[in-house]
Amino acid sequence: MNRGILGHYVATASLATGCYETFDNFAPVKPRNPTLFEYYRRDLARPALDAWVIAPNNGFNHIGESSNPYGEGRGATVVLPKQLLSGLTGKTASDYERLLRDNYESPVEMPLGDSHKFAAEELASLLQLSVTDFLAHAATATSPDELSLYIAGHVMKQFAPSLLWITLHDIDIAHSGAFSLYTEAIVRSDRICAELWKLIQNNPEYKDKTSMFILPDFGRDGDTDAGGNGFQHHRTGDPLSRTTWIMALGSGIRENTTVNRMVESIDLVPTLASLLKCDARYAAGRPLAEVL
Amino acid sequence: MLRANDFAGYPPKAKSFAEEHLAPLQALPQVFAGLLLSQIIQYDWQFPAERAELEAQMDWLRQSGSEPFHQVMAGFAALPLSKELKQFPWAKQPAQFVQELTAWFWSAGAIDAFHAAAMSYGNVLEAIRAKESPVAPRLCIVLIGQGVSSSQLRLFEQLKPHGSYFSQVQPKDGLKQALSAIYAAAAARPAPYGHWYIDGGEPDGYLPAGEEMRTGRVTTLSYAALAPLRLAVLHAMETARTSGSIVGPEELRTMMMRMHPGQIDAVPAGDDEVMRHFALSLFTEGSGTQIFSTTFVQWAGREILRRARPQTLLLRYAPRQVDRPMNDLLRADRNDALEVDPQGSLVDGNMGAYYTWINLMRLNGSSSARFLAWFEGQHEAIAIAPGMPKGTVSDQSCNLESILRWMS
Incomplete structure (x- = not known):
């Protein structure tokens, strides 16, 4: 159950802080409460390259670190693959437009702001990413989420971070109203999650000692709610738009088990903090005992 | 105060x-x-x-x-x-x-x-x-799948429990029979904005005998005829997006809410200010109607049922354009002579038919309303009406005209 604001950025920020954030979904602001990345890096004195966020577009560029002084300077390393691609391709970006598209809901993006501009080459260098290889892969990828998967695999191989957060966003095509494209995106996301699990199990740094949590940020409007238009949006705040699921798999987590009690989206951070041995002291949710 | x-x-x-x-x-x-x-x-x-x-x-x-x-x-x-x-x-x-x-x-x-x-x-x-009953039971017909010759998709799954599924519909003259039903109702019970025909492509020019001189009884809108308006709205969105005059999606939404027929030459001409505003609203208030014809048909049907509460409504889906980069989709100068996706459009229309039935059920007189959805040019249809047994399958050879007769 998500009892917060049903906008993608603010809801994802709430997932990352364990508190229902209340800022304008489209505003370029940081979450108010400390993120999981800050709890983890501060409590365990971990370096920046041990916590990563791979996010879909400009709207998510503040997701890695809050404005709360608790974790100042201890946020995650954030990669926006589309921005990286755009920065590396420059005038040839039109060759990759299928990957650079933004979602239909917000065709006009908020500006990044000067403090978040960075040189694509610098990030590519940090990632030890061959620009040629990256562009060659991008040329065959069919969606922005597939590009995120590629970057995730690269980050795992190069840095093997203990904490990796990936936000998939292809499903947002639902706002265009085409049900076929929406369901195609769902199938693609499902496949990408499976690919991620394969990456985990094929990497000795992760195999059999990694937990993976998969969850939507929230649901979608119910078909019968007169205030909405079914699958197309998440505006009504009706029970279906607030109700979703969470899947946990990995080392020590029971397989083929379904838990039917109601839990909240903000329970994620305390649960992950418990697994990572840090203290999400300002998070409002509760640890999920079933996976600990 | x-x-x-x-x-x-x-x-x-x-x-x-x-x-x-x-x-x-x-x-x-x-x-x-x-x-x-x-x-x-x-x-x-x-x-x-x-x-x-x-x-x-x-x-x-x-x-x-x-x-x-x-x-x-x-x-x-x-x-x-x-x-x-x-x-x-x-x-x-x-x-x-x-x-x-x-x-x-x-x-x-x-x-x-x-x-x-x-x-x-x-x-x-x-x-x-x-407190208000419709003057006659409402009739809603939805045609989906135009341009698809065969499909493995199981159609009308959400609708089947509520009506009778026909698997042997003879497709010949199906569209004419659907249009005839709408025109017949409009002739019998004329009412301003009481009878509608929405087409996701070019509207069919068929008029039943004797209807040529009685234009205006069925309000008709089509994606093709509204293309200049649609592209004008897209152009306004594109200008806002690239000029920097709009910051963020909320400002864009506000800008579109304020658009007025008097600002846009492409709004259909005429004295009918109600229709001029309605046509514009389909593109300024609808999400995705500017780029996908299937979304346009579904949204138009929703808005007509919600606002005009018609006696009859015919929605005809047409193949929408293929998915493309969003930046491309939103450009007015890249929205001409496009490749289409009939199979995807069938999926869109199938869901759209279900949503149309839900919207029909919200209106007064829903218990007597009649709903028919047909896979255009093919053999499958679903009919929901008081006289049609729920959750049943009929393999009997029939056509739309006979189904419509049974429904009445």
Whole structure:
């Protein structure tokens, strides 16, 4: 159950802080409460390259670190693959437009702001990413989420971070109203999650000692709610738009088990903090005992 | 305190209506009054059914001393308002007020309370609507899958429990038979905006015998005919997106809400201001209608049922363009002679048919309403009507004309 604001950025920020954030979904602001990345890096004195966020577009560029002084300077390393691609391709970006598209809901993006501009080459260098290889892969990828998967695999191989957060966003095509494209995106996301699990199990740094949590940020409007238009949006705040699921798999987590009690989206951070041995002291949710 | 001067900037009929009902409006909580005024300010371009319902609402709202009134309004009165919203010129700019209000409710954690209050008033509206019966059972026909010769998709799965599924429909002249049903109803019970035909492509030019001289009985809109308007809206979106004049999606939404037929040459010409506004609203208020014809048909059907509450409605889906980069889709100069996706459009139409039935069921007289969806040019159809047994399958050879006859 998500009892917060049903906008993608603010809801994802709430997932990352364990508190229902209340800022304008489209505003370029940081979450108010400390993120999981800050709890983890501060409590365990971990370096920046041990916590990563791979996010879909400009709207998510503040997701890695809050404005709360608790974790100042201890946020995650954030990669926006589309921005990286755009920065590396420059005038040839039109060759990759299928990957650079933004979602239909917000065709006009908020500006990044000067403090978040960075040189694509610098990030590519940090990632030890061959620009040629990256562009060659991008040329065959069919969606922005597939590009995120590629970057995730690269980050795992190069840095093997203990904490990796990936936000998939292809499903947002639902706002265009085409049900076929929406369901195609769902199938693609499902496949990408499976690919991620394969990456985990094929990497000795992760195999059999990694937990993976998969969850939507929230649901979608119910078909019968007169205030909405079914699958197309998440505006009504009706029970279906607030109700979703969470899947946990990995080392020590029971397989083929379904838990039917109601839990909240903000329970994620305390649960992950418990697994990572840090203290999400300002998070409002509760640890999920079933996976600990 | 609400004053008549607050309506000075309203269109003429809306101004008169608001002035005439000033006393009951003054008795309402600010949130509810703002919501109601956002409807009233549209009065000049509303359909007859909407105007009649506004009158009926005002009749109910005059009972400000009654217990039901207090119970419903208490939910709205208890909603928190920010200082900014209290000072907002809400009566002069009700649409902007409602937009700000919704955002505030989300951020203040009051959206669930707002939803509950709205549901409470929704029950009042339902009772108001139930007092009026349609002059005849409504008829809604949805044609999907144009351009698809075969499909493995299991169609009408959500609809089958509610009606009879036909697997041996003879497709010959199916479209003509559907159009004939609409024209026959329009001839028997003519009513302004009472009969509609929406086409996701080029409208079929078929007119039943004798109809040539009686144009206007069936209100027709098509994606093809509205292309200049659609592209003009896309162009405005593109200009806003690239010029930097708009920052963020909320400003874009506000800009589109303020678009007016007088600003756009491509709005269909004519004296019918109601239709000019309605056509524009399909592209400024609909999400995705500017780029996908399937979304346009579904949204148009939803809005016609919600607003015009017609006696008959024919929705015909056509293949939409293939998916492309969003930046490309949103460019007006890249929306011509496009490759289409018939199979994807069949999936869109199948879901759209289900949503259309849901929207039909929200209207008064739903228990007697008749609904027919057909895989155009193929053999599958679903019929939902009082006389059609639910959850049944018929392998009997038939055509649309016979199904329509059985439904009536």
